[in-house]
Amino acid sequence: MNGGLWHLIGSILAWLLVAACVGWLGWLWLRAAEDRPGLIKRWLLSVPPLAFIFLYVGPRLDEGGALGAFIYVGMLVAAGLVLAVIWAPYINDLFSRPLTNIFDGGRTPPDKEPLTSMVEARRKQGRYAEAARLMREQLAECPGHFGGQMLLAEILADDLHDLPGARAVIAEILTQEHHSPKQIAYALTRMADWYLKHAGDVEAARDCFERILRLFPDSPQAHMARQRLAHLPGVERELQRPKVKLEAPRADPHLGVRRTPSSPVRHEPAVEEEVRALVEQLEQFPDDNEARERLADLYAGPCGRPDLAIEQFEELLAQPHVPEAHVARWLNRMADIYIALPQGEAKAR
16 A cells, blocks of 8 residues: 555656656747747647547557557557647758758848938938938937947038037947947047048047057057058148149140250159158158158169168068058069169069
8 A cells, every 4th residue: 555655656756747847848948939829839739649649549559459559550650740740840940940040140130220321311412410310310229330320420520510529429439349449440530530621630630549559559450540640740731731723734835846845844852852851751750651662762763772772661561560462562662673683583582
């Protein structure tokens, strides 16, 4: 009696444990499912064939001899076919999804993008305030979107001439941690351009480039910021330069009747003066690649000092984070200089 009672209690506990495990797995399955109503529907449709298998066919497999076994096995196959019809699409999707995700990106929805077409349409119509308002509405739905924020800042700076508003947008971008260094540097560079273009504020532009140097000291962004800093004094002089009236050149009235054709007069600065100016520029801004490359060209050409030209190109190549296109151009220029030298073909290679 006691043995039968303990056996019954053990069976009940075992079934409760199985039910708990099945319920827990079912809950996890349901929570991770994308089509929860469809999954619940499959579960409900699976109850009759499973009950038929375990409650009716299973206990009778040993009855009826060979003929009975054949009949009951056929019933099992029929119930299995019903389950296959219910679950085949789900199982097929389960095993094929990892492969199809490689090509279509899976079922993860794409990042929401702001609709800028309406904004650009308003800009083309000259309705700048409305374009800014629409862009702000789009950013409310896509907060932190870099392209959308930069478009808003561009509208404020270029169209509405609202530099404080554009500066506020750029400042907000700088507080967002999900942007890349390249994007942050681009935002600060655009702000510097707006300072120069709309306010002529060289110092504010300088602060933008210096901030790039502080944020990303040893990076390609810092390299480009140094190039821009090297030309800010020239920009300042350009802003202070008076406007010059341009006149179309006049043709020689005696052209075609002279015995000896006159040679055109060229107004070029003296090479020595240009070299001196470039050297002074490089003393103040050693990272000015444009000035150093021009100095190397003058050394290799009019000055007749290929050795000094090679030194300038070697200094250019020694810089970190130089764009590959610039490196290729400088190496080609060095090769041209070496080829022009006696026995310089080996070094050119």
